[in-house]
Amino acid sequence: MSSVLSPGDWLTLARRRVWRGLTTWPKARGWAETALIAAPTFAAMAAVGFAGGLYHPTSQLAGLPGRLAAAFVAPALGEELVFRGLLTPDRIETPRPWRAIAAVTALFVLWHVFEALALLPKARPIFLRPDFLACAAILGVGCGVARWRTSSLWPAVAIHWLAVVVWQTRLGGPGLEALR
Numbered sequence: 001m002s003s004v005l006s007p008g009d010w011l012t013l014a015r016r017r018v019w020r021g022l023t024t025w026p027k028a029r030g031w032a033e034t035a036l037i038a039a040p041t042f043a044a045m046a047a048v049g050f051a052g053g054l055y056h057p058t059s060q061l062a063g064l065p066g067r068l069a070a071a072f073v074a075p076a077l078g079e080e081l082v083f084r085g086l087l088t089p090d091r092i093e094t095p096r097p098w099r100a101i102a103a104v105t106a107l108f109v110l111w112h113v114f115e116a117l118a119l120l121p122k123a124r125p126i127f128l129r130p131d132f133l134a135c136a137a138i139l140g141v142g143c144g145v146a147r148w149r150t151s152s153l154w155p156a157v158a159i160h161w162l163a164v165v166v167w168q169t170r171l172g173g174p175g176l177e178a179l180r
Contacts (some may be wrong), residue, residue, distance in 0.1 A: 014086055017093070021085040021153030034146050034155035041142030041159065042166075045135045052131025055171040063175075067168060070176055076161035080143060080153055083108045088144050090151040097148040105140035112136050123179040139163055 005013065026034065049055035087104045089097055116127035126132055143156035167173035 017090070018081065018085045018153075020090065020092070020151065021147065024150070024152040024154075026150040026152045026155055030150040030152065030155065033149050034158065037142055037146045037149065037155075038159050038162070041138055042163065044138045045163065048131050048134045048138065049167075049171065052129070052134075054126075054129060054131040054135065055167070055173075058170065058172045060169050060172075060175075064169065067175055068165060071164040071168065072157075072161050074176065075164060076157050079108070079111070080147075080157045080160055083111070083140065084143050084147040084156040085153045088147050090148055092151060097144070101141060101144035101148065104144055105137055108140040109133050109136050120179045126174065126179075 046055065083104050087100075087107065089100050094100070112127045112133065116124045120127070139160065143159050146155040146159055147153060149155075164173070168175055
């Protein structure tokens, strides 16, 4: 029996995986698990970000509603749809997600390199920094584990969104408009 999916089977799997991720809303326990995943994720990102100089306390609250909305759409929802919605299996699919989460996290980090080199040239000084890429990897693992544990995409979106919003409003990160 072959474990390689045909293109049609892959499309069916992808459609079901994304739909399940979008339509599954975590129960209270799932959100509690998300908080338990987010806490060490954010702590590790803070340790790396402050140690490397990527993070520095600031207050950039101008245009906050637009910044909150923009961070939700891109990168949080947009990237999570692909990396955790489409590419990361949930608990229904596998009891052992670690290889998939590691592979998807590597793709997530490489995506940021690609963005800097091909799509957002003004992002190069930030997106190509080792501490930024390490934070992206930490975030990718946290979002992947949250997706797998809850079978929902929304905890990963929430973690990603909160990380970006805090970075942009309190830790010196640029908004998307500054990277274009």
